Amino acid sequence: MPQYDQLRAYYNGELVPVTEARVSVYDSALMFGDMVFEMTRSFRRQPFRLEQHLDRLYASLRLLDIDCGLTRTEMLQVTMETVEANLAYIEDELDYYIMHDISRGPLDFYRRVFPAGLRPTVIIAIWPMIEHIARVAEYYETGVHAIIPSQGAIPSRYLDPKAKTRSRLHYQMANLQAARYGPDAWAVMLDEHGYIAEGTSCNFFMVKDGALYTSEPRNILRGVSRGYVFALAEELGIPCRGANIEPYDALQADEAFLTATSFSILPVTRFEGRVIGDGRPGPVTKRLLAAWSEKVGVDIPAQAKYVAEKYMTQ
Amino acid sequence: MPQYDQLRAYYNGELVPVTEARVSVYDSALMFGDMVFEMTRSFRRQPFRLEQHLDRLYASLRLLDIDCGLTRTEMLQVTMETVEANLAYIEDELDYYIMHDISRGPLDFYRRVFPAGLRPTVIIAIWPMIEHIARVAEYYETGVHAIIPSQGAIPSRYLDPKAKTRSRLHYQMANLQAARYGPDAWAVMLDEHGYIAEGTSCNFFMVKDGALYTSEPRNILRGVSRGYVFALAEELGIPCRGANIEPYDALQADEAFLTATSFSILPVTRFEGRVIGDGRPGPVTKRLLAAWSEKVGVDIPAQAKYVAEKYMTQ
Amino acid sequence: MPQYDQLRAYYNGELVPVTEARVSVYDSALMFGDMVFEMTRSFRRQPFRLEQHLDRLYASLRLLDIDCGLTRTEMLQVTMETVEANLAYIEDELDYYIMHDISRGPLDFYRRVFPAGLRPTVIIAIWPMIEHIARVAEYYETGVHAIIPSQGAIPSRYLDPKAKTRSRLHYQMANLQAARYGPDAWAVMLDEHGYIAEGTSCNFFMVKDGALYTSEPRNILRGVSRGYVFALAEELGIPCRGANIEPYDALQADEAFLTATSFSILPVTRFEGRVIGDGRPGPVTKRLLAAWSEKVGVDIPAQAKYVAEKYMTQ
């Protein structure tokens, strides 16, 4: 197992034990959910699409009008330094997660708690990828069951999901609703018009007559993995485009899947109680997953299975 | 000045220095903005309407389906114990704030960081009321300028403001928009229908022809102070009711004010660039504030002014 | 058991076997879902609130601009005649359902199928109350579980639920969604603003601090049973009024129940996975049900239980 007690997080310029990666209750992060974040994973110990994650991080900061005090170049540097400081404590065969968390900092009302002065809170934490992939390992074969909770996606004009922030209680509410259906039920939220928006931390894709469709980039987080599927599809010659996808369309799909940083691509084999295709992961889904695996040099489903078997039983 | 380094917060059963009232980045509080809270203030060192705050706290927990592990009675008890533990370090002439913060606890994915096991996070922090009231002291006389930001109130069906949670980045966004107008500009958000919903942590009232009107209890936090104004108005024989208030109505008002736990009642003397009434706090507003002051035994505006002069210059 | 093969339905002036109560596929009823209806039940063999049902029937006809060819007085008369023609075939201890079904009649395009000419289709069918009450018998004690499907109530400006029509596929869709939660899950739909509208053939009530609240009469069928609860409440001195009820409010309720012609009042003891009150039918609910039973001279829960035990096992 990883040496969890040796893991260190970057915290406003210092490396601290991961147990110390904590935020004051007087920080705007908690006071207002006023924090942006990113989750980047590695493949073969190399951060995957870190540049795109940092691009989005700075886009989120800009929407929230937060100056985090680090340039994008500096952020890249401290990120890599933080990674380096942790690699020794995570088995070589394991990949890891980089989590960036940035808030506006403590509220001025409480400045007396922070004698060193107020400044944005910047945290970078590293975490071995065990649970995140082990728990979905079986779904690469069985697929998950997408269900539509009554909790809808918040329209972007109220709270823009394109900025990846911590004010996302509605994701949790959707998760709670889905959980009542059973462990393999994953919430896929509709937007105000009834179009499929997104899962609660993932994007939705469907395949119909050989083409890929995914939700338009409005009421969703524009996932880095979503973008990568576009890139893979282009290489593989599979048409891929954003569309207004309604449950009617999803029910006619030949295949469907979700994308997220942690699991890359996860098949959806049931949708609102109906079976998609023949109830098993479809050929386009598998082709994309294989291409992704090849590109990054990791058999993604196999890695998940291996980690599940070796690390989750301890 | 208060002895800040002696202040202690309740943290899952223990009293810790206020600097240690911190939440892990792996806690659902930060991961999803999945935390409920309450702010209760004292008058003459007695918590004001604590029962109502606890009622709302448990209503919020219920909506989020969080079992915090403490009954309401136990919560009251540990709250009072926490208050007691701090009183010695806050000057007798000062009042204080009690902040309850409760989350679902750390995510199961990260259980390795929490060897003692996962459980909800319950924090109760005490804070002397200095900045919170000092900064508004002048507005009891001049009133504030209510402005309508383009950031609207999130409809309750997406994220219910009646539950007091930390997923409220949109309040911060509204604050940022208002701040561009100047320091005395306070954001008052409209709901999707154009009705005045609420300020970013306060409720809106207006006076017309001797009667009080406030936003209907839908797309707002149902403020404890708001409820107290209803009670005071009844005692004073002032009609008071919820209404769909549009900017047109607000502009025809004789008086307007905001209510919040920290300042109780704060006059609004300008609205979207137009003067309300004669531009000074109106008679009904002043009557309510006087009645409140009398009830709690504290001259509220005077206290704010006193604290501002004595404590803010240090 | 009732002599089902002796039951007769009124069909455009004639009495026909109930198996012949059938509508042509060329009738507007099927072509457009263009049919209004009413369900009236008896208590002690007397139709209950038949006048109110007929009032609503004619209100529905008026919205659809259908002239059914019978005055309200004539309709009452043929209804009672149809009842009379059937009573002998239903055990004395059983109550019955009267179903009125009225459509605009066959489409003119297909007049050749109807050599006798085109006219509105008027059907009145009588049915012994066995399954309708037997299947809910247990819920008078356990209560049902109200769940909110993602299928929302259609806003009345598109298709007005106040007219009781057969174009209500969305009720069926909501039922299908609820059924996935288990047999005791009953769908309670939200309207476009997130207010609780109605069940898929019933109205929602909640009790809070001794008062009754039910959905405002907008995006709902204004149930005859709903109206009767208002009347009972007035007699019992229980305040009762229409309100915008949101899930937040329902979760804070002391009690909740549904009303419908078939079961009168059915307790709701769980709501979206949370327990209401102490998880059992509450005192106000029981008081209303007792008053109703007394008024009609039928112990409503006992009747359901009796019918379930005696007739459902055959």
Next chain:
Amino acid sequence: MPQYDQLRAYYNGELVPVTEARVSVYDSALMFGDMVFEMTRSFRRQPFRLEQHLDRLYASLRLLDIDCGLTRTEMLQVTMETVEANLAYIEDELDYYIMHDISRGPLDFYRRVFPAGLRPTVIIAIWPMIEHIARVAEYYETGVHAIIPSQGAIPSRYLDPKAKTRSRLHYQMANLQAARYGPDAWAVMLDEHGYIAEGTSCNFFMVKDGALYTSEPRNILRGVSRGYVFALAEELGIPCRGANIEPYDALQADEAFLTATSFSILPVTRFEGRVIGDGRPGPVTKRLLAAWSEKVGVDIPAQAKYVAEKYMTQ
């Protein structure tokens, strides 16, 4: 005239006289408007685009989660058998309509009426095309007058028009509104955003600067005839695409027309009281209609006129 009394409809495995193509009032078809359907016409006695109609039929069934008991292949077979059984009774020079009607079957509450057991209701009826085309015969020359009723299209998230179901009272309501304008007034409904959705059983197209535009496939039935116009346009080299068409755009159109299975293409020469183009069917409209006629070997307007003159006067 056709021998109407010899016409036979498929009814759950049997052929019955068309007068017996009737559905019980206890069937979900009537209880909930819970029935899907298709209308397919023939050209030169051959079903036109029957495959596409069956595709849509099964898509509708899937959305409603109805298993009709027949595979698509079986459905095709019984459809053709039903056609065969009727051809002898319809003059050779006439075309016919195939209507598929499928419901979930009788409600379980009323199983005693159906001693043979409950199963989905499947009806296939054949009807000679006389009235359907005769009544529009004149409009191939004069065009119809499109008017916008206040009845709007139901947003698909509430009741999806892409599934062709019998819960469509709102179409009838729109028809009633249009009828007040006169016999040549055809209702064209707007969706919630003010875009032209569809006619009450037809799709809307407009021509501007040589290109074809039709409503986007969201709040509409995706008509088989609509799809055929896309195909014809491609062959003829006419650009054709879905668009958000507002009344402003329609009023600037050079031409407009409706498409439906019965009439194929029907010119719109007036729109909300204003004349479109020069008030006569335009060149692109006529070119498409000519191409369609040629493809199917039937001069469509001429057939309508011939049938009107020969058969409607009897």
Next chain:
Amino acid sequence: MPQYDQLRAYYNGELVPVTEARVSVYDSALMFGDMVFEMTRSFRRQPFRLEQHLDRLYASLRLLDIDCGLTRTEMLQVTMETVEANLAYIEDELDYYIMHDISRGPLDFYRRVFPAGLRPTVIIAIWPMIEHIARVAEYYETGVHAIIPSQGAIPSRYLDPKAKTRSRLHYQMANLQAARYGPDAWAVMLDEHGYIAEGTSCNFFMVKDGALYTSEPRNILRGVSRGYVFALAEELGIPCRGANIEPYDALQADEAFLTATSFSILPVTRFEGRVIGDGRPGPVTKRLLAAWSEKVGVDIPAQAKYVAEKYMTQ
């Protein structure tokens, strides 16, 4: 006939011939529809409810943030002076209309056209009441036909109808739609929720079971005549209140009518093609109209008829 060429209008401090009551194309009134107005009528030559009209005028000015340069007292004075200047030229038996029109004045871009400087435009014009009442004279007996155009009321958050301004093209569009139904068709617009908002210059009332209902004061002009009906109803002991009125409700009404300054009360005897009540003005409507007539000393319908007969034939 009145001596039209002697009529004088107040124009920024001067009295000018009515033909000179003209506004520059460079005035904000035309550039932006940026003008507020009021229409006040006389009864027995006395302005009726002029105070209320001036109250609303200043409320409108306040919403538009226009300082017209005259206090409310001065406005009253110049209004009465303008009336005085015109009375001699209007027959004693006739009443008159006072029209106030106030804009922000010419745009600064075009100051060179206005060498005397830029200032708000204030116009007060007097007009004998002939056409305005003569044209509706017959409807006091027959009633008008209320129809719902597809043009909806603009939600007040976009353009508040409570301010009486000249940006109201949508009223004209609704009028054009209604006119297609015939001369007695009056447009009654729905708001975004399908509630009856208002006519295109009048308010809607309905009577049901002896009580009066009118649209809630949100998406409407809060008519001075509407307010007077409330006052009359109170005197007559008729319950009267604002309500969300849907077409379903209006169709169940016993009576309905419109109110406006020009005609006071006008019966509605048909609604969307259905007859209201028995198709003639109802008893409550007539009672209110009689009370109004008595209050003002003018038999309102008789005056309209008299004027129609005597003055319209010339």
Next chain:
Amino acid sequence: MPQYDQLRAYYNGELVPVTEARVSVYDSALMFGDMVFEMTRSFRRQPFRLEQHLDRLYASLRLLDIDCGLTRTEMLQVTMETVEANLAYIEDELDYYIMHDISRGPLDFYRRVFPAGLRPTVIIAIWPMIEHIARVAEYYETGVHAIIPSQGAIPSRYLDPKAKTRSRLHYQMANLQAARYGPDAWAVMLDEHGYIAEGTSCNFFMVKDGALYTSEPRNILRGVSRGYVFALAEELGIPCRGANIEPYDALQADEAFLTATSFSILPVTRFEGRVIGDGRPGPVTKRLLAAWSEKVGVDIPAQAKYVAEKYMTQ
């Protein structure tokens, strides 16, 4: 300076002094904001894109169902004649504005004021371009600050901005809100979905990664200048397309600008308080402005500066 007192406007067939280009308060233009208009400017004394402006003028007239009495050809002719009649009084080095204003004419109620009869009001006025360009001269270098007012764009289904009419008080309201931010603040309104609609008389463009994006042509005036930018972009090989642009996207833009007839292209260098790009007009913006200048033979920014310096100081 131009000889303003010699300027003549076309007024229903006659040339009148510009001071006489006035509209009666009884004209539908003022009564209902029922007037369409166009603003066309010249470059080097030649009307620019006059054909496109007239196309849109007639499209607007068509939506409003106004027959102005002049064919499009006649309108072009009288427009050019009016221009000719004024050129002598405007310095050769100056350009001019042509304003078309057309209303339905006086209301029939007031026909006595118009003894010559009622007919549409057609006005064509010529104005030297001094203030219009001088006041923005500095912004070609500094850029303007785009801010989002709480006043939203009226959805086109209520009042279609694609028709250029005088009912546009909401533009003025948005201007008033923006003005509170300072003189360089320009209102850019959002539509109901939170997409950037338009400025209060201009269109919004942004540049990202070398491509141009502008609001989709729905809730906006489809600007003639907007169309010209599409044409220029095509010539310059810059991709340009309509898109749903949200504030999130605008904040990530490399450049942004506004287009309007008066100023052609005006850089936006700040957006909601954040700097766009490096805070100065960007390369694509400048390239487009240069291309435009070259096409029309006028250095547009230089002309504005020259006019500002020479003419505004007099």
